[in-house]
Every structure is written in C-alpha cells, then in structure tokens.
Amino acid sequence: MSLLNPLNPSLWRPLPTRGDANRPEGPRQKPVYRVTETDEAYELTVQLPGVSKDGLAVTSDASEIRVVGQRTWKRPEGWTTLHRESVDSTYELVLTHDNAVNHDHIVAELRDGVLQVTLPKAGAIKPRKIEVN
C-alpha cells in the first residue's frame, strides 16, 4: 500500500510496522482524497462523510501521514433499513513520504465531512537557488 500512495512520490518503500496496539478494530475503507503541491506546502483534502472531530485521528511521523476516521453515527432503535449504499467501516488513509514534512506547523481543519490538511514542506526539500562560484 505504501508504494501506491506516496505523498511525495519516491522509490523508497518503508517496511510495514506491526503491532499497533491502539489501532481500532474492523475493516477499513480508503477515502477519496487529493494532494496538491505548492512551493511551500502540500495540501491534502480528504472526504470523510459522517466523521466528526471526535472520531478523527491524524498522525504524522518521519515517513507517513495517517488519517483514521471513525463514523460515529449509529442507526437509532426502531429504524428499519430499507436500502444501504454507504459503508460503515472506518476510513483510513496512509500517505508515505521521506522526511518531506515539517511536523511543527501542520494545520488541519475538519468541516462538513471534509478534512483539509496543510503540510508545510521541510526546509531541506524546498527548491532553492544555488550560487555557482
């Protein structure tokens, strides 16, 4: 999965981690997302309908950005289901990168089921002009 959704496409694939104790149970689905890039930052937009701030966890480390969103709506007692098209499973999105993000200034906003994350680029990867002697 990590080779297929890099934040900053690269050929380096990190080893899979195992034994995440606080990972919630159950099947996962991948949300619709989009990454755009400017010189200063990456903009990540993820569609997470049905997820509120309490059910959302965004983490970042040196190699990946992970978004886990749990849908908190429970069907009330007395409601009969006639037709289902949506899926109740947790949203999970993992984007890999290679130390490309400056963690201290990540800004995330969840509004109306859309998560907008601004990931500033780490200084080392910003384009710079090099003087030639």
Next chain:
Amino acid sequence: MRIIRYHQPSARSYAPVIRGYHRSPWSGLEIEIDRLFNSTLGDFASTSSTQFPVDLYEDKDNAFVRAELPGVDRSDIHVEVVDGYLTINASRKTKDGHCGQALSVNRSVSIPDTVQSDQVAAVYENGVLTVTLPKREESKPQKITVAVK
C-alpha cells in the same frame, strides 16, 4: 421506496429454482457475473461526479433518507419533493485559485403516496444529509379491532 436504478430483469432471474430441472448448472454463476458487470461498469460510469451513496430507512412514523455529501455548503444543497419523487441536488464549488472542479450531483428517489410532502425536513451534519419524511396518519400501522357477531 425505490432508488431509480432500473436493472433489466432477465429470464434467468425469474426462473424457478427446481434443483437444476429448468436451469442449467451454470445459471447461478451467470447471474452472479451479470450482477458483477452491472455493478462494476455502472460504478465506473458514475462515480465521483454524479453519484453519491444514499441509504433508506424507515420507522413507524417516518421514512429517512441519508445521503453522503461531504464538502458542500448548506446553501448549495437543494431538496425537493416533486410529483412523488424526492430530488437531492448539490453543487460543490472550489476555493479560489484551484482549477475548476465545480461539480453538481443530482439523485432522485421515488417516494410513495404515504408521505406527507409538506412536512419534509432535512438536516446536514458532518457531510451527511438526513431527510425526514413523515408518513401520513392513515398509512401508519394501526390496530383495527373487528367485532365478530
């Protein structure tokens, strides 16, 4: 209440299952493959720009329609009940500076006569639109006692 996505009924789907007497041993597999192609091709043709998932529920007093519409302003959602159809129309505008991705989605659900059309209410929360359609009084399940002479 039915979603309008009409599947052509095939002769095979109505054939009675009498232990292989009228159906070939492959008909079960064929029906499954037909269904797989219908759903797969249907989804590719219509994902992400014209369709959104819709769930239907009911209880004894109301029918409920839940539609997943993340990232839409409340003013851009239009819910209409016309002629026995509930139509949900939503458009998503992009922020300034991004290349045009304004898209508009539209979906209609047929609702039976048993709904009080003038009392339909809708709530938009966390990207999910929930439309509540109260049932008419006379169509709620009622207990009728019959005196036997």
